[in-house]
Amino acid sequence: MGTTQLEAVQEPKYWHLKTVLNDALDSEFEVGEILPNERDLAARFGVARATLRQALEQLELEGRLQRRRGVGTTVAPPRIGVAVGPSANVWPGAVRDAWTTIGCVEAVAPAPIAALLGTDPEQAVHTVRRERVTQGQPVATELLYVPPASVPGLSTLLTPAEHAPAVLDELHSLELEGEDRAVELGSARAEDAKQLDRLPGAPVLVVTTRYYAQGRVAAASVATYRADTCRLTFGDSGALEVMHEQPGRRQAS
Amino acid sequence: MGTTQLEAVQEPKYWHLKTVLNDALDSEFEVGEILPNERDLAARFGVARATLRQALEQLELEGRLQRRRGVGTTVAPPRIGVAVGPSANVWPGAVRDAWTTIGCVEAVAPAPIAALLGTDPEQAVHTVRRERVTQGQPVATELLYVPPASVPGLSTLLTPAEHAPAVLDELHSLELEGEDRAVELGSARAEDAKQLDRLPGAPVLVVTTRYYAQGRVAAASVATYRADTCRLTFGDSGALEVMHEQPGRRQAS
Numbered sequence: 475m476g477t478t479q480l481e482a483v484q485e486p487k488y489w490h491l492k493t494v495l496n497d498a499l500d501s502e503f504e505v506g507e508i509l510p511n512e513r514d515l516a517a518r519f520g521v522a523r524a525t526l527r528q529a530l531e532q533l534e535l536e537g538r539l540q541r542r543r544g545v546g547t548t549v550a551p552p553r554i555g556v557a558v559g560p561s562a563n564v565w566p567g568a569v570r571d572a573w574t575t576i577g578c579v580e581a582v583a584p585a586p587i588a589a590l591l592g593t594d595p596e597q598a599v600h601t602v603r604r605e606r607v608t609q610g611q612p613v614a615t616e617l618l619y620v621p622p623a624s625v626p627g628l629s630t631l632l633t634p635a636e637h638a639p640a641v642l643d644e645l646h647s648l649e650l651e652g653e654d655r656a657v658e659l660g661s662a663r664a665e666d667a668k669q670l671d672r673l674p675g676a677p678v679l680v681v682t683t684r685y686y687a688q689g690r691v692a693a694a695s696v697a698t699y700r701a702d703t704c705r706l707t708f709g710d711s712g713a714l715e716v717m718h719e720q721p722g723r724r725q726a727s
Numbered sequence: 728m729g730t731t732q733l734e735a736v737q738e739p740k741y742w743h744l745k746t747v748l749n750d751a752l753d754s755e756f757e758v759g760e761i762l763p764n765e766r767d768l769a770a771r772f773g774v775a776r777a778t779l780r781q782a783l784e785q786l787e788l789e790g791r792l793q794r795r796r797g798v799g800t801t802v803a804p805p806r807i808g809v810a811v812g813p814s815a816n817v818w819p820g821a822v823r824d825a826w827t828t829i830g831c832v833e834a835v836a837p838a839p840i841a842a843l844l845g846t847d848p849e850q851a852v853h854t855v856r857r858e859r860v861t862q863g864q865p866v867a868t869e870l871l872y873v874p875p876a877s878v879p880g881l882s883t884l885l886t887p888a889e890h891a892p893a894v895l896d897e898l899h900s901l902e903l904e905g906e907d908r909a910v911e912l913g914s915a916r917a918e919d920a921k922q923l924d925r926l927p928g929a930p931v932l933v934v935t936t937r938y939y940a941q942g943r944v945a946a947a948s949v950a951t952y953r954a955d956t957c958r959l960t961f962g963d964s965g966a967l968e969v970m971h972e973q974p975g976r977r978q979a980s
Contacts (some may be wrong), residue, residue: 489917489927532928535914553911559961654962657910658806659930659954661788664742674742675785677912677930701912708812708961709907 488528491521495529499538499549509539509547535677537702553705554608558657558681558697563650565685566604566618566695567642573604573616578638583619590684590694593621600625600641605669606697613704615669616697620645624692648687656682657706666698677701741781744774748782752791752802762792762800788930790955806958807861811910811934811950816903818938819857819871819948820895826857826869831891836872843937843947846874853878853894858922859950866957868922869950873898877945901940909935910959919951930954 509515516526530547533539540550557572567575580598582588588595599621606614622628625644632640660680667674679699684691699706762768769779783800786792793803810825820828833851835841841848852874859867875881878897885893913933920927932952937944952959 486927492928528928532914535912535928535930537911555909652962654960656808656958656960657932658790658958659788659912659932661785674739675745675781675788677788679910679912679932705909705911707907707909709905 486528487521488525488532491519491525491529492532494519495533496538499533503549505549505551507549508545509549511546534702540702550702554611554613554703555707556606556608556613556699556704557708558706559653559655559683559708563653565642565646565648565650566602566616566693568646572608573606575638575642576603576605577634578602578641587619587694587696590682591619591621591691593623597621600628600637602638602641611703612670612700614697614699615666616695618693618695620693624648624687645693648692650692651686651689653683653685655684658682659701660698662698670698670700672700672702679704679706681706739781740774741778741785744772744778744782745785747772748786749791752786756802758802758804760802761798762802764799787955793955803955807864807866807956808960809859809861809866809952809957810961811959812906812908812936812961816906818895818899818901818903819855819869819946821899825861826859828891828895829856829858830887831855831894840872840947840949843935844872844874844944846876850874853881853890855891855894864956865923865953867950867952868919869948871946871948873946877901877940898946901945903938903940903945904942905939907937911935912954913951915951923951923953925953925955932957932959934959 503509510518512523512526512530516523519526521529530539530541534541537550537553539547541547564571566573579601581601582596583591583593583599583601585595587599588597591599593599599619602618602620604616604618605612606616620641625641627647628640628644658680660678662670662672662674662676662678664674666678667676670676670678672678679701681695681697681699683695683697685693685695756762763771765776765779765783769776772779774782783792783794787794790803790806792800794800817824819826832854834854835849836844836846836852836854838848840852841850844852846852852872855871855873857869857871858865859869873894878894880900881893881897911933913931915923915925915927915929915931917927919931920929923929923931925931932954934948934950934952936948936950938946938948
């Protein structure tokens with residue numbers, strides 16, 4: 475009961491090493507500093523390379539370390555607070571938001587998205603790609619799916635450059651009745667990984683949002699956030715500014 | 728631009744295998760079914776064991792597979808939707824919520840928590856441990872930190888069993904002015920892992936919540952959710968019920 479009673483828990487060797495490494499990072503290294511190579515680190519802590527590698531992977535998962543190709547393993551800066559879900563309901567792109575629209579295609583949506591939208595799985599939907607850059611870093615990429623039924627007034631004579639703005643404009647003419655979100659762990663698909671400057675399969679936080687209008691789901695989006703550099707924040711923005719600055723960069727222990 | 732233009736993307740071998748395996752799971756396996764052993768799978772797909780293992784790890788990350796000690800690798804059921812953050816602000820434990828209180832101790836909070844609370848890092852705070860069970864599964868464990876200043880009327884003569892309810896009761900007498908949350912990726916600490924029936928270091932979603940009263944942070948909590956079985960949902964509860972049932976169990980692709 476509580477936190478002070480330690481019971482015997484199965485604790486792998488790399489887990490103990492992780493704790494030791496974590497303390498060493500606090501006391502001996504600066505943010506951005508490159509760690510010694512694995513051979514030297516394994517020797518210093520008297521562990522096998524495989525054990526060391528597992529501990530490093532854990533610390534990467536927790537956002538303490540970053541592995542960068544051609545650079546090595548560096549001490550990560552604190553994660554960036556990225557606001558998700560404004561307190562007031564707004565359509566994507568309706569106000570100056572943190573996202574940049576890249577383009578739009580008409581394409582058949584993945585089956586789970588068609589199910590979310592309640593559309594025919596074979597039907598093409600407008601698919602707007604957007605990206606989000608925070609503090610100069612690409613932090614998220616998003617696909618916004620809009621069924622044709624939600625944008626009935628859309629012109630059929632649109633250049634590729636006009637497509638995305640026209641879809642968003644039409645969407646904004648609907649009254650947004652509500653939205654809800656789900657956050658889950660995923661792994662970066664090849665195309666998203668490229669946009670986020672990560673390798674395919676890197677852990678990401680996937681935020682699925684449903685937008686409601688006219689009593690049904692009028693649009694849905696799937697946003698993929700880098701899990702290594704982002705903490706997603708929810709709540710009123712005044713308080714969020716403070717959270718941004720808070721020193722706790724890793725899981726409280 | 729858009730989703731139809733495929734550019735040459737660096738795609739590791741295990742990534743391609745993952746896609747192939749994913750399709751095989753859809754067409755040939757039922758939820759809960761045990762996969763053939765690694766040797767047989769590697770032979771069937773003509774890949775090295777190491778490549779296979781990486782692909783299995785990816786699918787585990789995406790919630791498609793579960794590895795269970797003594798059982799093997801099974802096809803995972805869809806993730807459970809777990810509502811985080813009710814639309815109305817309420818104190819933890821103030822209404823019948825999804826959490827069970829386990830106990831309370833007075834202990835020095837971890838440094839990042841003390842910073843969140845704005846308390847002296849050396850000061851002991853009331854630390855309430857709670858757990859959350861959904862559909863018979865342990866899905867989350869939580870530590871709620873309450874500084875003594877937030878519960879000035881707390882009796883000093885409390886038995887261990889009375890401690891947690893008394894702290895929560897006192898907290899509820901404050902007017903809750905707001906709350907905000909951050910979600911990030913973490914790895915399960917040994918004690919949390921045990922409670923969640925996972926190995927230490929398993930990926931978890933860490934939800935940090937700040938509760939505001941009297942113009943300051945009156946309490947803070949750190950909840951650790953299983954990342955393999957949970958999708959965290961935010962929004963109004965009416966819509967959430969539907970989301971619960973939605974078929975999209977993995978990242979839309």
